[in-house]
């Protein structure tokens with residue numbers, strides 16, 4: 001462990017109680033989407049008195065905080081590093097029974113973003129204390145609306161990547177998990193880390209009629225049913241099994257009464273891919289397949305394929321740097337490089353598409369529990385252990401410090 005990493009970790013653990021308090025307050029008042037006024041208030045309170053230049057979102061309650069380092073650098077440009085923590089909750093009714101349980105009906109921090117917010121606020125304190133020696137600027141990105149609202153896209157449009165005066169040299173994010181790995185373990189991988197997420201919405205237009213006389217109608221239900229299974233068969237026949245595709249139909253709707261053939265039937269699916277090539281291919285093979293099935297049944301179909309979050313791809317070099325920071329802080333035995341990507345999606349992908357960076361998973365599973373049996377993120381039973389808060393704050397801090405030190409030392 002380097003001297004710097006050792007001090008950062010000790011200081012982060014020193015503010016652990018503050019981080020727990022903040023996290024519990026955030027957890028008790030979860031807010032969903034792009035408008036998180038009470039969350040924003042708590043973040044601003046945590047940053048109060050620290051030497052940050054603060055910009056609030058115009059269309060959202062984002063908080064962007066820039067720390068202008070005062071240390072000397074020999075690089076041509078002053079280094080800039082961006083750290084991101086998302087802040088939004090989910091429309092889930094909490095069932096954990098923890099003492100600091102959600103007080104808002106139908107809303108819960110079920111994905112642990114309350115931990116990210118608290119960790120990044122902790123890093124704000126630790127970084128500010130080092131401002132005099134810090135040979136670069138740090139951009140803290142407190143982001144709303146990660147859960148399907150593209151908060152990162154909005155913040156990019158509102159200028160988060162230019163707020164320091166130039167594009168960041170590197171960007172890092174982290175995500176806690178309530179299961180899969182045992183408490184305190186860290187993981188990431190270079191390259192494709194998470195899938196792209198797209199949406200498919202299909203309507204089959206038939207002709208309604210009497211259920212006893214289908215030959216006088218055009219049944220949209222049998223055609224829709226065939227489409228749902230044909231999609232699965234098509235994936236196994238037309239896509240490389242080593243470059244996976246997931247199409248899950250989560251909505252299927254038609255009809256009002258068992259003896260009435262309805263006018264139309266509809267279904268919606270989430271589409272996950274791990275390569276841009278497959279993503280593009282799906283956008284023409286899905287409509288072709290569904291139009292073919294519609295044609296043989298004599299019905300019409302409209303297919304709407306909408307792109308949502310892109311692939312989350314970490315930079316090879318930045319991931320190696322993150323791995324060395326992790327080893328420095330926590331020892332390499334707590335880390336494993338993931339053999340495969342995760343089939344979730346992230347809007348931090350938009351930042352990583354613009355700036356080289358990495359994204360690290362940190363397990364906050366209950367200590368001593370079997371992580372394979374614990375409730376996973378998004379479950380009403382998912383619990384996240386407070387003890388990782390200090391580690392998360394230290395990780396954010398050290399990622400920025402190490403990268404800035406390296407960049408600043410480049411003689412130009």
Ligand SMILES: [Zn+2]
Nearest residue numbers: 111113146175
């Ligand atoms: Zn999340």
